[in-house]
Amino acid sequence: MGCVNSDGSITNSARLMLSLLSTPMTAEEAAAQSGQPLFKVRSSLREMVETGLVELEGEHYRTSALGKARAEA
């Protein structure tokens, strides 16, 4: 999916996911709520965890403080 543009800004799909993950949820729940295929959501969440935009607790993902700041920027 790609969550960060070359200029450092976040993509529209990442912004949408960060908004969704203000409520912690699993990848399956995020896929169902976003309407995106699960494989895309898993890939996107992995990338967002690696870049610190999202935090993972057990099987639940949630927007980090950094992610919230970047989504609001």
Added chain:
Amino acid sequence: MQQEQAAMEKPVGLPRIGSPAPHFEAKTTHGTLRLEDFKGSWLILFSHPADFTPVCTTEFMGFAEIYPELQKLNTQLIGLSVDSVYSHIAWVRNIEEKMGVKIQFPVIADLDMKVAKAYGMIHEGESSTETSRAVFVIDDKQVVRAIIYYPLSTGRNMDEILRLVKALQTVDANGVATPANWRPGNKVIVPPAQTQEMAEERTQDSSLECTDWYFCKKTLAGA
């Protein structure tokens, strides 16, 4: 150490039906994807020789046409060739612009041929730089369930790929087999009896159509 390195770089053979699908992590037109991202869905991993070639273009249009039907079958689609992601992006945009067909499934940019070699998609007799027209049907548990290979010259039959997925899912759901040229709604094959007693019972089972003890068909409920 050098031997280990050489072994890792040596092209491996074709994965076998019933074996776990080889792991991959690859750059695609939809970002970096791993095989395990598809866990829980069936997956058709297919390769094509090269972007911007006519037969491959017709195949991509064909795959795009069956993609909605595949998704209804909980089946995802991912393409692959030894081209860059920029080439893939340019090509799928060209297909949309010139042919009016939107390619919505991801395409692996396998420039280092890691995935192609893991799946035995390079057939040196045809080309050492292009992937043949391979199709791997991988089930929701990431086991290889079927493999189809076509040469560079001949485009694949999308209807057969769709039929194959439907047949495999019917087999799994009902513990049956499917006869030649089976289509959804057609009678299915009941696996042969394993004992004499079962063979005798089989021939007396009025719910089955038995030509002989080893050759019984039945209609599935709802078919």
